[in-house]
Every structure is written in structure tokens, then in C-alpha cells.
Amino acid sequence: MILKQFEELKSFLETPRNVVIVGHRNPDGDAMGASLGLCHYLKKKGHTPTVVVPNEYPDFLHWLPGSDNTYRFDWQNSQAQRAINASEIIFLLDFNALHRVGQDMQNTLESYQKDFVLIDHHQQPDTFTYMYSDVEMCSTCQMVYHFIEKMGDLNLIDSEISTCLYTGIMTDTGSFRFRSTTSLTHRVIADLIDKGAENHKIHSDVYDSSSYGRLQLLGQALSNLKVQSAYKTAYITLTQEEKIANNFKKGDTEGIVNYALSIQGIVMAAIFIEDKEQGIIKISFRSKGTFSVNQFARENFNGGGHDNAAGGKSDLSMEDTINKFNKLLPKNKEGLLKSYEV
Numbered sequence: 060m061i062l063k064q065f066e067e068l069k070s071f072l073e074t075p076r077n078v079v080i081v082g083h084r085n086p087d088g089d090a091m092g093a094s095l096g097l098c099h100y101l102k103k104k105g106h107t108p109t110v111v112v113p114n115e116y117p118d119f120l121h122w123l124p125g126s127d128n129t130y131r132f133d134w135q136n137s138q139a140q141r142a143i144n145a146s147e148i149i150f151l152l153d154f155n156a157l158h159r160v161g162q163d164m165q166n167t168l169e170s171y172q173k174d175f176v177l178i179d180h181h182q183q184p185d186t187f188t189y190m191y192s193d194v195e196m197c198s199t200c201q202m203v204y205h206f207i208e209k210m211g212d213l214n215l216i217d218s219e220i221s222t223c224l225y226t227g228i229m230t231d232t233g234s235f236r237f238r239s240t241t242s243l244t245h246r247v248i249a250d251l252i253d254k255g256a257e258n259h260k261i262h263s264d265v266y267d268s269s270s271y272g273r274l275q276l277l278g279q280a281l282s283n284l285k286v287q288s289a290y291k292t293a294y295i296t297l298t299q300e301e302k303i304a305n306n307f308k309k310g311d312t313e314g315i316v317n318y319a320l321s322i323q324g325i326v327m328a329a330i331f332i333e334d335k336e337q338g339i340i341k342i343s344f345r346s347k348g349t350f351s352v353n354q355f356a357r358e359n360f361n362g363g364g365h366d367n368a369a370g371g372k373s374d375l376s377m378e379d380t381i382n383k384f385n386k387l388l389p390k391n392k393e394g395l396l397k398s399y400e401v
């Protein structure tokens with residue numbers, strides 16, 4: 060593990076500190092698991108940590124231990140601001156640049172005078188005082204484990220910390236199946252199970268908690284699926300009307316893009332989700348092999364992420380966004396067709 064100025068950070072953390080921990084906007088299992096896992100750990104070390112979550116996160120993560128003791132920046136703003144003002148250091152988890160927390164919170168963090176610690180596995184991170192960045196890592200939760208290891212504190216990992224970290228590793232690896240899942244990941248997971256993570260229960264709490272509406276929405280999404288076989292690409296659309304008709308709740312669309320990627324021979328999958336409130340089409344991209352959806356999202360849809368999982372957005376209408384996407388496919392044909400030839 061290479062954490063810039065680790066020894067300096069370690070000695071700073073030898074005194075009890077007020078700490079704020081922040082994950083990205085629209086937090087996923089990794090952002091929440093890493094934030095809460097680190098929070099439990101810092102508390103055990105005698106610090107006073109507060110997790111500030113930029114906005115709403117899916118119901119299927121609300122059972123995570125410590126979830127009730129967080130502040131939402133958007134609707135508990137004064138408490139969140141107070142915690143930030145009182146903090147002596149801020150941990151930034153599972154994102155690579157301050158704009159990923161949303162505009163209002165970005166403004167607050169940009170005027171913060173003290174130091175940040177970044178722990179993250181996304182590409183091309185901005186620079187902060189203390190940084191542990193590793194794009195090879197499957198998840199920020201695995202990095203939090205290695206951070207605790209480097210602090211010499213693996214013995215402090217209890218069932219709460221294990222449960223949080225297991226959850227993020229599981230969700231960010233698609234249940235230990237993506238390429239980023241290594242033998243080391245499995246060793247970390249084994250240790251987390253030994254230290255109290257109830258793996259069968261965590262899988263069930265996260266994946267067997269669909270509402271009827273979510274499955275209806277999935278049915279709609281699958282019937283909207285289009286395949287562009289000449290470009291080894293498949294994509295799904297969901298309009299605002301379709302979301303409303305199926306009682307859409309935050310988190311309901313999570314993972315749906317993977318159905319498009321599960322078609323034999325498909326290299327790139329995308330889901331386009333209309334968000335009339337924000338006036339955008341939110342896009343998730345996934346790929347297999349060498350075709351980088353991080354680059355594709357950065358270049359064309361104001362986004363980014365990882366080589367095989369990225370996101371972006373479009374200000375155009377759904378129809379115009381799809382037209383734009385389809386026009387980009389011929390330009391990327393070579394990369395798409397060669398993607399499996401690793």
C-alpha cells in the first residue's frame with residue numbers, strides 16, 4: 060500500500076481527533092460500506108468520526124451498522140456543516156474529485172482549510188495532502204481494510220467493521236466475479252468472515268430485498284433492451300413515465316445494466332435513465348475486455364469511472380441522447396470488436 064505521507068497521517072491520528080468521512084453523491088454499497096467501516100474503526104481508536112452522506116442512498120443499504128448515525132448533507136445541512144466545521148481532517152472515500160459530491164457540498168469542501176485524506180480506486184484522482192489511490196483495487200472497502208492493516212490494527216476489526224467492508228467489496232465486485240477480484244480480495248474476505256461478517260445474511264439483505272415494483276421496472280427495462288450486434292453493444296432505456304408507472308425508488312435501477320452485458324458476445328452495455336428532476340439522462344456504462352468505458356464516458360458524456368464500469372450524463376432528450384450514442388458506435392467499432400482479444 061502506498062499512502063502519500065502515511066507516517067505523518069499515522070502520527071496525526073495518535074491524538075483523538077474530530078473526523079468527517081465523506082463518500083460520493085448517490086452512494087453505492089462501496090461508498091457506504093467504506094464510510095461506515097472506517098467510522099466504526101476510528102471510533103474504536105478513540106476518535107470522534109461523523110459520516111456525512113451527500114444525498115439519499117438506496118433502501119437496501121439502510122440496514123448497515125451505523126447507518127442511522129450519519130448526516131445527510133442535503134436535508135440535515137446545518138448538522139452536516141457543523142460537523143465539517145468542527146472536524147480536524149476529512150476522509151474522502153470512493154471518489155476521485157470533489158465535484159463527485161454534488162455542487163453544494165463541493166462548495167463547502169472547497170473552502171475547507173484543513174487536510175483531506177483520499178482513499179479511492181477510481182482513475183485519474185485529483186491531488187490531496189494524504190492519498191491512497193490504487194486503480195487496481197476492486198473496491199474502496201478493500202482499501203480501507205489495507206489502511207487498517209497498515210495502521211497495525213487488524214485486531215480491531217469486529218463484526219460491525221467486517222459487515223460494512225464485506226458489503227462494499229461484494230457490491231463493487233458483482234459478488235466477487237469482476238476482473239478486479241483477486242486472490243488477495245478473497246483472503247481479505249475470508250478474514251472479514253472470520254471477524255464476524257455473516258456472508259449469507261449480507262448477500263440476502265442486499266440482493267433479496269427487491270420490491271414488487273423493482274421487478275416490474277426490471278421487466279420494463281428488459282423489454283426496452285436493444286442490441287447493436289455489429290458493434291457488440293446492447294443498451295437499455297428507462298423514461299421518467301416508465302419509472303413512475305413502476306413505483307420507482309432510489310436504487311431500483313442498480314445492476315440492471317448488467318443484464319445487457321450478460322448477452323453472449325456483448326462488449327459494451329449501457330443504460331439510459333431519464334431524470335426529469337435534474338433535467339438529465341443519467342447513463343451507466345459497462346464493458347468487457349480492453350474497451351474502456353471510462354474513456355468513452357469521459358470523452359462523450361461528461362463522466363468517468365473505471366475501465367469496465369463508468370457513468371456519465373446527457374442534457375439532451377432521451378431520443379437525442381440515444382442518437383448521439385448510436386452515432387458514436389461506428390467511431391469506436393475497432394475498439395469494440397477487438398475488446399476480447401486480450
Ligand code: 5GP
Nearest residue numbers: 343344361362363364365368369370371372
Ligand atoms: P454506476 O454506473 O454504477 O453509477 O457507476 C459506475 C462507476 O462509474 C462508479 O465507479 C462511479 O463512481 C462512476 N461514475 C458514475 N457516474 C459518474 C459520473 O457522472 N462521473 C464520473 N466521473 N464517474 C461516474
Ligand code: MN
Nearest residue numbers: 089153199231
Ligand atoms: Mn467503489
